[in-house]
Each structure stands twice: as structure tokens, then as C-alpha cells.
Amino acid sequence: MASTSAGAARHQVAVAGATGRMGQMLIEAIRSSGDCQLAGAMDLASSPAIGNDAAAFLGVASGVPVVADVRAGLARAKVLIDFTRPEGTMTHLAACRELGVNAVIGTTGFSADQKTQIAEIARDIAIVMAPNMSVGVNVTLKLLDMAARALATGYDIEIIEAHHRHKVDAPSGTALKMGEVIAEALGRDLKSCAVYAREGVTGERDPSTIGFSTIRGGDIVGDHTVLFAGTGERIEITHKSASRATYAQGSLRAVRFLAGKRSGLFDMFDVLGLN
Numbered sequence: 001m002a003s004t005s006a007g008a009a010r011h012q013v014a015v016a017g018a019t020g021r022m023g024q025m026l027i028e029a030i031r032s033s034g035d036c037q038l039a040g041a042m043d044l045a046s047s048p049a050i051g052n053d054a055a056a057f058l059g060v061a062s063g064v065p066v067v068a069d070v071r072a073g074l075a076r077a078k079v080l081i082d083f084t085r086p087e088g089t090m091t092h093l094a095a096c097r098e099l100g101v102n103a104v105i106g107t108t109g110f111s112a113d114q115k116t117q118i119a120e121i122a123r124d125i126a127i128v129m130a131p132n133m134s135v136g137v138n139v140t141l142k143l144l145d146m147a148a149r150a151l152a153t154g155y156d157i158e159i160i161e162a163h164h165r166h167k168v169d170a171p172s173g174t175a176l177k178m179g180e181v182i183a184e185a186l187g188r189d190l191k192s193c194a195v196y197a198r199e200g201v202t203g204e205r206d207p208s209t210i211g212f213s214t215i216r217g218g219d220i221v222g223d224h225t226v227l228f229a230g231t232g233e234r235i236e237i238t239h240k241s242a243s244r245a246t247y248a249q250g251s252l253r254a255v256r257f258l259a260g261k262r263s264g265l266f267d268m269f270d271v272l273g274l275n
Ligand SMILES: NC(=O)C1=CN([C@@H]2O[C@H](COP(=O)(O)OP(=O)(O)OC[C@H]3O[C@@H](n4cnc5c(N)ncnc54)[C@H](OP(=O)(O)O)[C@@H]3O)[C@@H](O)[C@H]2O)C=CC1
Pocket: 016, 017, 018, 019, 020, 021, 022, 023, 043, 044, 046, 047, 083, 084, 085, 087, 088, 089, 105, 106, 107, 108, 109, 130, 131, 132, 133, 134, 173, 247
């Protein structure tokens, strides 16, 4: 059911990066949701879509223009969904804080300092932030925690991820989260045990390391495999995304979770009741 009347929709949602791959997927999901309404759409001032209707790519009119002014984009919204770039997200969050608008952050590639700033902003507004909004990936993270504890010795751990040619950050936020979950399960610190590249005479593998391999190509939506390689056997836990719709649906679950919340930093485990 499309939510077209402001009265019928309970969640007024603004979308940042409205013309991006995820932005468009989110606008489509919001319009079909039945309980959410598109209340604002933002993009960079350089975007050719500025001034166009945010749903024009669907061949319909939403009455919501794509704007570059962040405060104008947030004026009618209760929550922002942001899948952009770290520097954009930080700018958007500053405006959300000022206007009391909650936020769902799907952007990846934040620095440690930016993550600290987000935690600080979450003292004033409620934020759900996760590198992957899909239910399947979040369940996979739980499986990895269990597997890592059970395979703590004798198994070398490698994380392999593949994404489309346009992705700008590596490893993916999801791969890094998988590394964090596994490192925590094993009592290791990912910062000191992660190996992000190998070339030349590397020496034998250090068993305490967690290796990452990145593949970029074509239109791969997002594949992640964690390999636990032992002697005489290996276990592979794989998640493959075939559509960005799962990320959009997870984001709308996060929007619903945030309704009525005033502050706090949450993740998809909170949203999905996986804690
Ligand atoms: N958490 C999750 O489940 C998922 C997370 N992601 C993450 O979401 C982010 C976006 O991915 P995707 O949609 O594929 O990327 P796209 O490049 O397709 O879209 C990004 C959008 O953000 C805009 N943008 C770029 N830089 C800025 C900025 N500094 N300020 C404001 N807006 C900006 C772009 O505008 P323009 O095109 O004009 O440059 C574009 O509209 C990535 O970090 C990705 O890793 C992706 C999928 C799932």
C-alpha cells in the first residue's frame, strides 16, 4: 500500500543521498510501506537532480523535491535515513541534533574519531547505526560469534568480501563488523590482529591474525564469507545479498524502532531483538 497522505503515515522520513543506489531504494520502500511517508529528500548541491521530484525516477510525483539545503530537507521529518559518505553523514547529523530529528545511519567507512562524535551526538538524539541493515547479515553475525568461540584454536580465520565496482571503501563495513565480532569472541583486539593485505614473501601465517580479502567488480550487491580453515576440514559461513531491498526494509524497521525514542545509540541487534 502506498502512503500518500500525511495523516495516514506514522513515520515522517527524510532521505539523504536521495539519488544514490540506496537513496532510491529507500524512497521506493518508503512509498510502498503503508506506515512511512517521504518528508524530505537531500542530495549534494552538484547533483543534477536538485529541484526534481524525489520520486521522479519511479515515474511518479511525491511532491517532495530533492534539495541541497539540509535544514530545509529535514524541516518536516521526524527521522533521517542516511546512506551517503562519512563527511556527509557528519554534516547531516549536526543538523539533526539542532532540529531534534532522529537518524538511521547506513553509511560505512567512518574513522574512529567520527564514531566517537556520533556516540556524543546520540546523547541528544536517538540513532540506529549499522554497517548492514539486512536481517540475514545480522543473524550471520550471531552465527559467527558462536562459530568463533567453538573454533577458537586450530582454525585460521579469513574474511572475504565482494562488492560492485562503485564501492569506495574497503574492506566493507560489514566485513569489519564481522572481524570485530570474531575478535571479541576470541578475546583479541581487531586493531592489532587484522591483516588487510599480503604480497611478496610474507612468511607463514600467524595463527592469531584475522585476514581480510576484498574483491570489487561489476554489479555485485554484497557477498561476505568467513572461512575457518583447520587441518583436514574447513567451515565457510556465507551471506549473499541479491537485492538492496533487504537493506531498505531493515532501515524502515530501524525507523519504527526509533519512534518515541529521545536519545541513545542503537544498532540492528537492538532493532531485531538479537542482543
Ligand atoms: N548499512 C547498510 O545496510 C548498507 C550500507 N551502504 C553504505 O551506504 C553508503 C552509500 O552507498 P550507495 O547508495 O551504494 O552509494 P551511492 O554513491 O550510490 O549514493 C551515495 C549518495 O550520497 C550522495 N553523497 C555523496 N557524498 C556526499 C556528501 N559528502 N554529502 C552528502 N551526500 C553525499 C551521493 O551524491 P552524488 O551521487 O551526487 O555524489 C549519492 O546521492 C556507502 O557508505 C555504503 O557502504 C550501502 C548499502 C547497504
